[in-house]
Amino acid sequence: MKPVTPASANAPLQHLEEWEDFLKERYPAPAAPASSFNAVDPDKKKQQFRNYEAEARPSVREFYRLNHQHQTYDFVQAKKQEFLSRSRRQMGIWEAMEYLNTLVDDSDPDTDLSQLEHLLQTAEQIRRDGHPRWFILTGLIHDLGKILCLYGEPPWAVVGDTFSVGCAFSETIVFHQFFAANPDAKDPRYQTQLGIYQSGCGLDKVHLSWGHDEYLYHVVKDHLPDEGRYMIRYHSFYPAHREGAYQHLMSEADKRMFDWVRAFNPYDLYTKSHERPDVQKLRPFYEELIAEFFPQKLK
């Protein structure tokens, strides 16, 4: 990735990958097994978070500032209305992958892979590890929602660690202090631990901050098994799947299904390498896999 030049140092995220690089700094090791999910020392965690925040590059910091300021309950409702209530365009999965690939990243073309190559790399690693076909397919498509960028959405409304809106912002969210500028922080309805939700209501009923995860989830949810749906909707829900937050909103089924979200996370975070997959050679396998689960065109 190109070093950030002084002129753009305070601009939020020139490349979506800057957010992912920051995630890898924060979570350098694969997720711990589910049994040790809650075995975190909160004080130690807080201190570590502060260190990462202090060392984050200015563009990443600015990205989180905007994300935390603008992702309100009303903003999420408005985006759902805008993107989920009508069809913008009908597209097949492979076609959407090629469309995402037009997202031009001006980082170094010799070392950085295209969006399509990243998706194939994730899927190929899942395939090599002998996982079921729906799991491979989930890896292939999990970031397709980033086409929101091509619809003109700013990075803070496409990527970022997700969190629930309509209730208090979890202390485990990185750069928590930036929520002070979020109008919901002054709305008493949204600032209790439960907010507008009921205890154990299940995450299906909970509104998450808007981004590529939520968008893609709604587009593909009728075509994937539950495990894949969970992986898609919650793959950036780091406060929940890495920090153990929001347990009070989860149903027992959510808690069980999060084992799958955690099983997916290492493929999302750690499989990216500079090894270029052979797109044309792999395409027939993936076209067949896509056709097994999806109609020719999706809304």
Ligand SMILES: [Fe+2]
């Ligand atoms: Fe993602």
